[in-house]
Structure formats: C-alpha cells, structure tokens
Amino acid sequence: xxxxxxxxxxxxxxxxxxxxxxxxxxxxxxxxxxxxxxxxxxxxxxxxxxxxxxxxxxxxxxxxxxxxxxxxxxxxxxxxxxxxxxxxxxxxxxxxxxxxxxxxxxxxxxxxxxxxxxxxxxxxxxxxxxxxxxxxxxxxxxxxxxxxxxxxxxxxxxxxxxxxxxxxxxxxxxxxxxxxxxxxxxxxxxx
Amino acid sequence: xxxxxxxxxxxxxxxxxxxxxxxxxxxxxxxxxxxxxxxxxxxxxxxxxxxxxxxxxxxxxxxxxxxxxxxxxxxxxxxxxxxxxxxxxxxxxxxxxxxxxxxxxxx
Numbered sequence: 001x002x003x004x005x006x007x008x009x010x011x012x013x014x015x016x017x018x019x020x021x022x023x024x025x026x027x028x029x030x031x032x033x034x035x036x037x038x039x040x041x042x043x044x045x046x047x048x049x050x051x052x053x054x055x056x057x058x059x060x061x062x063x064x065x066x067x068x069x070x071x072x073x074x075x076x077x078x079x080x081x082x083x084x085x086x087x088x089x090x091x092x093x094x095x096x097x098x099x100x101x102x103x104x105x106x107x108x109x110x111x112x113x114x115x116x117x118x119x120x121x122x123x124x125x126x127x128x129x130x131x132x133x134x135x136x137x138x139x140x141x142x143x144x145x146x147x148x149x150x151x152x153x154x155x156x157x158x159x160x161x162x163x164x165x166x167x168x169x170x171x172x173x174x175x176x177x178x179x180x181x182x183x184x185x186x187x188x189x190x191x
Numbered sequence: 192x193x194x195x196x197x198x199x200x201x202x203x204x205x206x207x208x209x210x211x212x213x214x215x216x217x218x219x220x221x222x223x224x225x226x227x228x229x230x231x232x233x234x235x236x237x238x239x240x241x242x243x244x245x246x247x248x249x250x251x252x253x254x255x256x257x258x259x260x261x262x263x264x265x266x267x268x269x270x271x272x273x274x275x276x277x278x279x280x281x282x283x284x285x286x287x288x289x290x291x292x293x294x295x296x297x298x
Contacts, residue, residue, distance in 0.1 A: 022227055022228055024222065024225055024227075027222075027225065028218065028222050028225075031218045031221050031222065032214065032218045035211075035212070035214060035217050035218055035221070036210075036211025036212050036213065036214065037211045039211075039212040039217065040208070040209065040210065040211050040212050043212065044208075050212075054217065057217070057221075058217075058220065058221050058224065061221045061225075062221070062224055062225065065225050065228070066228070068228075124203050124204070124207055125207060128204075128207075139204060143201055143204045143205060144204055144205060144207075144208035145208075171197055171200050171201075174200050175196075175197070175200055178200070178203075
C-alpha cells in the first residue's frame with residue numbers, strides 16, 4: 001500500500017515536470033514506467049495480437065501526452081492510462097477491419113470444447129474466451145491487473161454495480177466450466 | 192477431485208497473466224513521435240467573447256423591450272420587461288454553466 005502511494009507520488013511529480021517545463025524526458029520516464037502494463041492490458045484485450053497491442057499502446061501514450069493537462073491526481077496515473085488504452089481499444093473495435101477479423105475468431109471460439117483437456121491453465125484460457133467481452137474486461141482489470149472495483153469502473157466507464165455483477169458472473173461461469181472439465185479429467189485419470 | 196473455489200479461479204487467473212511486457216525499444220519508438228506541445232492561445236476565446244458582446248449589444252440596441260427593461264432597472268422598478276430581461280440573462284448564464292460543466296466532464 002505504502003509502495004503504491006510512493007509510486008503514485010513519483011508519477012505525479014513526473015507529470016508536474018512534464019507539464020510545467022514541457023519536459024519530454026519526464027514524460028519518457030512515465031512511458032518507461034507504464035508501457036509494460038499498458039501493453040500487457042492491450043495484448044490481453046486483443047487476444048494476444050502483440051502488433052496491434054503495440055500500435056494501440058503507442059496511440060495511448062501519444063494521446064496521454066496531448067491530454068496530460070487533463071490528468072487529475074484523484075486517479076492513479078496508471079489507471080488514467082488504462083482508461084485511455086481501453087478507449088483506444090473500443091475505438092479500434094468499431095473499425096470494420098478488426099471487427100471482421102474478430103468475427104472469424106468468434107467462429108473458432110464457438111467450436112465444441114474438448115472435455116479431455118488436461119491442463120487447467122489451457123482450459124482457463126479457453127474458458128476466458130467464452131465469456132462476454134465485458135466479463136473478460138472486468139476480470140482482466142480486477143484480478144489480473146490488480147485494480148479495485150472502483151478503479152475498474154473508472155477505466156471501463158461502467159457503473160460500479162455493473163462491474164461487480166460482471167466479476168461475479170464471470171467467475172461463476174469459469175467455475176462451472178472448469179469444474180466440469182476438472183471432473184472429466186478426473187474420471188479419465190481413474191478409468 | 193476437489194471442487195474449484197472462487198479463490199482458485201483468482202489464483203489461476205493471476206497465474207495465467209504473464210505480467211508487464213518487456214520494453215525492447217518500445218519507449219524509444221513512442222518518444223520519436225512525441226512532439227512539443229502547442230501552448231493553447233487565449234486570443235480566440237477573448238475575440239469570441241468580444242465579438243459576441245458587440246453583436247448582442249447591436250441587436251438589442253433598437254429593441255424597445257431592452258430600453259424599457261434598462262430604464263426599469265435604473266429607477267429600481269420591477270416591470271415585466273425588467274423581469275424578462277433578468278430571467279433571460281440568468282437562463283443564458285445557467286445554460287453556459289451547464290455546458291461548461293458538461294464539457295469539463297467529457298474531458
């Protein structure tokens with residue numbers, strides 16, 4: 001907690017330096033500090049498409065530079081970046097090319113799931129893709145990126161109650177699917 | 192086989208996340224595209240306010256309602272034209288306030 005507060009203070013001072021003197025080196029430090037998690041967030045949202053994630057991450061940081069004076073320290077800088085990145089992702093989803101590519105992926109997703117998948121990690125990755133986009137986004141931000149429900153609501157521009165509902169439903173679905181596969185795997189092992 | 196619990200799902204999800212992506216030149220590529228920020232100049236706003244005020248004054252100059260309202264205001268008499276003028280000004284100010292707040296919220 002103290003570490004996170006210290007990190008937030010460092011970010012705030014870097015933002016102040018970048019704003020006051022138009023200091024590109026301060027902004028470069030911010031990019032270096034946060035690029036890893038923003039790219040990981042986008043890579044997850046784009047189902048592992050690293051090239052598209054990098055393009056969107058670059059767009060995110062350029063937007064952040066242009067809108068830096070709009071950053072309010074009531075949110076963490078990382079959370080603010082996640083919000084911009086998620087907006088860029090949504091914008092990209094609205095374009096025809098990505099929607100068409102994603103539709104092909106969706107067809108692949110609706111194939112029946114083999115019940116004898118043994119590795120729970122692989123099962124989890126497969127199960128995650130069967131969740132709705134909103135449930136995937138909420139679980140990614142709340143559990144994998146470690147944001148609070150309030151922060152996830154800010155990033156995803158969703159009401160807090162909706163975030164909690166998506167988190168609960170997503171976990172319940174994963175539990176049901178993984179339990180079924182877990183049992184099938186157990187039966188195979190005993191037979 | 193033990194049943195899967197909520198905590199197991201959390202743990203599995205965390206384990207399946209690979210963590211931050213390594214930089215490998217990404218930050219340098221971004222910084223090549225970062226240009227010095229343009230300072231927002233204030234003159235368009237000032238000019239807009241000035242032109243708006245002048246045009247508003249010109250259009251109201253010949254209006255009998257405006258003259259009656261102004262006269263009523265000067266002598267401290269709450270005539271209907273004075274009330275209409277003040278209500279209109281209050282309404283326009285509130286509208287501008289709501290618009291400003293909405294714009295600020297959007298950003």
